[in-house]
Amino acid sequence: MIDLFLEAEIDVGYVKAIKTMQGATGVFLLIWLSGGYAQTSAIVAEPPAASRYASSNEKSLxxxxxxxxxxxxxxxxxxxxxxxxxxxxxxxxxxxxxxxxxxxxxxxxxxxxxxxxxxxxxxxxxxxxxxxxxx
CATH class of the missing domain: 3.30.1340.30 (Histidine-containing Protein; Chain: A;)
Known part of the structure; x- marks a missing residue:
């Protein structure tokens, strides 16, 4: 009887660990698929008209x-x-x-x-x- 109880605890722990790994894998996959990019410190100056055009085009995209x-x-x-x-x-x-x-x-x-x-x-x-x- 005690052995069954211990096996059930191990199974529950195992399932929780698997679900945690699935969640972490899903988050990683989402970030990877979305193509997350790190920000760079380089600043590129654009003319105001070009930046407005790029910004509106980027927003519509x-x-x-x-x-x-x-x-x-x-x-x-x-x-x-x-x-x-x-x-x-x-x-x-x-x-x-x-x-x-x-x-x-x-x-x-x-x-x-x-x-x-x-x-x-x-x-x-x-x-x-x-x-x-x-x-």
Whole structure:
């Protein structure tokens, strides 16, 4: 009886450790996929008109990336037969990168096909892995 109790404690500890590692891996993957860059100390002066133009163009590009990302996430979450809860979506200039995991191999192809079907998507990069639920 005591052995069963000890095994249960070990299993719970093991599961917590695995979940913690998954969370850390997910954060790392999100940062890596988003292409986080370190700030540099170099300052480059631009003419005021050019900086305003670049700033507004950059803002519209970011807004378009966010719109496309939300559209793909929405389409993935509404797709029957697809468990999209562990799929990360990054959008950059019409290129969608899918990261994270799906529970079965057939969902792997379904996620890619669904992302490609969204208007404005030019390319889909697939960084998904197959990981059965509970792992």
């Amino acid at each position: 970011k807004a378009e990336n966010r719109r496309l990302q939300k559209a793909v996430v929405r389409r993935l979450s509404l797709t029957r037969g697809l468990s999209a809860s562990n799929i990360l979506v990054v959008a950059r200039n019409g290129v969608i990168t899918l990261g994270g995991s799906v529970p079965a191999g057939d969902q792997f192809d379904l996620a890619v096909a669904t992302a490609k079907s969204v208007e404005g998507v030019n390319e889909v990069r697939n960084d998904l892995t197959v990981r059965p639920e509970g792992f």
